[in-house]
Amino acid sequence: xxxxxxxxxxxxxxxxxxxxxxxxxxxxxxxxxxxxxxxxxxxxxxxxxxxxxxxxxxxxxxxxxxxxxxxxxxxxxxxxxxxxxxxxxxxxxxxxxxxxxxxxxxxxxxxxxxxx
Amino acid sequence: xxxxxxxxxxxxxxxxxxxxxxxxxxxxxxxxxxxxxxxxxxxxxxxxxxxxxxxxxxxxxxxxxxxxxxxxxxxxxxxxxxxxxxxxxxxxxxxxxxxxxxxxxxxxxxxxx
Numbered sequence: 001x002x003x004x005x006x007x008x009x010x011x012x013x014x015x016x017x018x019x020x021x022x023x024x025x026x027x028x029x030x031x032x033x034x035x036x037x038x039x040x041x042x043x044x045x046x047x048x049x050x051x052x053x054x055x056x057x058x059x060x061x062x063x064x065x066x067x068x069x070x071x072x073x074x075x076x077x078x079x080x081x082x083x084x085x086x087x088x089x090x091x092x093x094x095x096x097x098x099x100x101x102x103x104x105x106x107x108x109x110x111x112x113x114x115x116x
Numbered sequence: 117x118x119x120x121x122x123x124x125x126x127x128x129x130x131x132x133x134x135x136x137x138x139x140x141x142x143x144x145x146x147x148x149x150x151x152x153x154x155x156x157x158x159x160x161x162x163x164x165x166x167x168x169x170x171x172x173x174x175x176x177x178x179x180x181x182x183x184x185x186x187x188x189x190x191x192x193x194x195x196x197x198x199x200x201x202x203x204x205x206x207x208x209x210x211x212x213x214x215x216x217x218x219x220x221x222x223x224x225x226x227x228x229x
Contacts, residue, residue, distance in 0.1 A: 046118075105160075106160075
């Protein structure tokens with residue numbers, strides 16, 4: 001069955017600390033896609049990254065980096081030198097094919113507090 | 117600004133009523149997705165349309181229905197509303213029907229009293 005687990009409900013760090021948000025997924029498909037989204041206090045959902053199941057290369061974008069490991073079914077997200085503006089809820093999501101389309105399920109989210 | 121628009125921003129209605137939420141995708145996007153975000157259920161995928169055709173259905177109740185029109189805007193109809201339907205309803209769009217990055221609208225907050 002399709003499932004995304006974000007075991008960390010809330011994380012609190014002090015500015016400039018590095019923080020890693022964990023994401024573990026379950027799927028029976030060999031072709032699937034993984035995403036991270038950010039939901040700041042204003043409420044909108046902001047796309048951060050998309051990875052397909054055949055691309056295990058890690059990615060770095062500025063202070064953000066992602067570690068995709070199929071062997072452990074994990075897609076973890078690290079923020080380096082965190083800033084107050086990083087305070088938000090972060091969602092990991094999994095998309096797989098479903099009746100001709102794609103169904104996306106989201107993890108429960110991790111609320112990150114970055115204190116000045 | 118993602119380029120996806122949703123109206124109305126807020127909606128307050130009574131149990132048993134019917135409402136329609138509207139979504140206009142980003143220019144050029146053919147796929148529209150609807151999601152419900154509530155405190156107890158989290159973010160749940162409801163339904164996907166691609167170029168007017170239904171492509172995937174998630175946890176959408178039978179009281180809910182959606183469609184995508186020729187101009188690609190989409191409407192989500194919620195009927196016989198219950199208190200538990202109170203939630204934030206997001207629409208997202210993407211270029212293709214495969215799960216490319218989805219751009220989310222600001223959401224419609226529905227309150228059922």
